[in-house]
Amino acid sequence: MRRRVRRAGVALAGVALAAAVATGCGIRTTSVPVDAGEAPSRMPCSVGGKETAAQAQPEALPVRVYLLCASALVAVDRTVPLPEKAAGDRGLIAAALLNELLADPSAAEREAGFVTNLRGPLTVRPARENDPRGTLRLSRQPEDLPPAALAQLVCTFAEGEAAADGGTVVLGGPGDYPPRGYRCTDAAKERPETVLPTVGPLPGSGGS
Structure with missing residues (x-):
């Protein structure tokens, strides 16, 4: 009997000591689980604002391309050298945007966590005679591209002047x-690895 009393006393003393240590450290004990939220991402997914190359190149066109960062699509501001005749030319603009996506991210972009899933060889070809208006033909079938790469392409074309009327990106192989017509959706931006761009309506058929 004495041994049981002695053991109980030791256990109570241990509990009291733990409580005293916690109180001394300024920690309040609680039986309620605390949700501290998700751990902050180490990827800033943002490139510091610098002077754009458009200020030094009068014929440079400011564009936004979508790169991957922290498993999502994030827009990055760039400039591409384009002649004045490129204004309104979907083919030339699409080719310039595609080249930007195929290029390796800059050192600043890589440091911020940006990567691209689009890999060459890949080019934009002229539309065919009976293609719907605004069609862009790729040298590879769009559906054969990795989901994230297709999302990058569609969202970048939709953001720029390469989309057809109404914002639909019409791609063929x-x-x-x-x-087929594609639309860049919020879900595709948030989960480009698993969510494909929405297949949207095609603009009126006819010559491009």
């Missing part, structure tokens, strides 16, 4: 498959 080198084969005989008909072109």
Whole structure:
């Protein structure tokens, strides 16, 4: 009996000591689970504002391209050298945007956590005679691209002047498959690895 009393006393003393230590450290004990939220990402996903190259290149066009950062699509401001005749030319603008996506991110972009999933060889080809208006033909079938790469391409084209009327991006491949219209959605931006851009309505058929 004495041994049981002695053990109980030791246990109570241990509890009291733990409580005293916690109180001394300024920690209040609680039986309620605390949700501290998700751990902050180490990727800033933001490039510091610098003077754009457009100020030094009168014929440079400011554009926004979508790169991957922290498993999401994030827009990055860039400039591309384009002649004045490129204004309104979807083919030239699309080619310039595609080249930006195929290029390796800059040192500042890599430091901020940006990468691109789009890999060459990949080019934009002229639309065919009976393609819907605004069609962009790729040298590879769009559906054969990795989901994140297709999302990068669609969202970048939709943001720029490469989209057809109404913001639909009409893409075809080198084969005989008909072109399809794509739309950049918030879900595709948030989860580009698993959510494909929405297939939207095609603009009126006819020559491009």
